[in-house]
Amino acid sequence: MTIGRRAALALPALALPGLASAQPTWPDRPVRVIVGFPGGSTPDIAARAVATHLQAVLGQPVVVDNRAGGGGTIGADAVAKAQDGHTLGVTIGGPGSIARILNPQLPYDPVADLRPVSLLARMPFVLSVNPGVPVRNVAELIAHARANPGKLNYGSVGAGSTGHLIMAEFAARHGLEMVHVPFRSVPQSVLEVVAGRIEMTAAAAGAVVGQARGGQVRAIGVSGAGRMAQLPDVPALVEQGEPAGDIYAWIGLFAPANVPEERIARLATEAGRAMTSAETRRVLEAAGFEPLGSDSATLAALIRDEVAFWGPVVRRLNIRPES
Known part of the structure; x- marks a missing residue:
């Protein structure tokens, strides 16, 4: 049944408290964290640390879903196209940031279709x-x-x-x-x-x-x-004398582009807390990574810098994944 315009306009004045209390709480079902690399890889280790922490604080199961292949692009594509509001992704930087420049036929845009959440860890x-x-x-x-x-x-x-x-x-x-x-x-x-x-x-x-x-x-x-x-x-x-001051291997947490800002901020805060656990630090440091955890803006700036630095290099040298 369609509610007429006049009745619809009257609803907020009549039932605002009820509507406010009826707003769904996120998450209201299990959360999936897609990792574009196999189980046991360093991105997988970081993802499982984040998933364990999120499950404890969000009150819903948080499941890691490994979708290895394509240098992480298969998993990243699945995250970019997720519409359920309960999907996140963990991937590595460098080629992940410039994947569309390396391969113009890529079915997603790493910059436009993925929203940075937190820089989890890095190593030189x-x-x-x-x-x-x-x-x-x-x-x-x-x-x-x-x-x-x-x-x-x-x-x-x-x-x-x-x-x-x-x-x-x-x-x-x-x-x-x-x-x-x-x-x-x-x-x-x-x-x-x-x-x-x-x-x-x-x-x-x-x-x-x-x-x-x-x-x-x-x-x-x-x-x-x-x-x-x-x-x-x-x-x-x-x-x-080499321009390598910003070059790191890194692991980041991402969400689809349509995830609202307040959720991104909350996830970034919790991801940062996950990186401070003694066990997470021990495992990541043993693998050579420096555990970090950051806000969304920090990871977004890193990606912009990588695209600005490596994009011209890839174009000038005509580098392609198969070359």
Whole structure:
């Protein structure tokens, strides 16, 4: 039955208290957290920490749903298209932010279709070489690469990954001819450097700190704003004149674009609290991450900065995921 316009206008004056009390409380059913990576991965670990905390404070089950594949894009697409109001997502940064630039055919826009909630954790990248490569800093690497054009190979987890972008931009900016060798995983690329089958890699710190401290690789620079506590003798890349002060591997919590601001703010607060638990800190720090937890604006600014920095690099070098 359709309520006439005059009757509808009269309803607030007649029944405002009743309407206010009838507003649904969020969440009113289970919440799903989609992770675009397999169980046991670092994004999955962070997601489960957030889910455990949210379940305790929201009064509803919070279920982690792993949808691995496409470098996280399969899971992110599912989050972007969710219309149930009870779906969140956890993904990693770098390629996740610029996925539409790397692949114009992507079925969602990471910037327009996903709403940042909280920056959960981050870690720097470590530029490392096999100990047999006669370089100990960035300047020596540049000189060695110039003296050996086309003879130095660097590994990454694949074209368009942050490790690939770091090295491709580095080579282009210094006019170096180096060869990109993609691998199925970051640990595999590090092992290839250890074995001497490739000369170098820019890998997320958690995958290479142990080998660097053990002397299996030589770390010559770290990304981010400063030195790492785990590698205090390795200078930051910014100390060596490289524009890498804002480059991190990171994990973020997202929601579909249509989630209201007050819910985003509440989720960000609770995600920050989840990152402060002793067990979460222990697990993430063991994986090489720095647990954070932030407001939505902090993660949104990080994404804008990444798009502004890496977008022109991808276009200028014509980088595609399959290249």
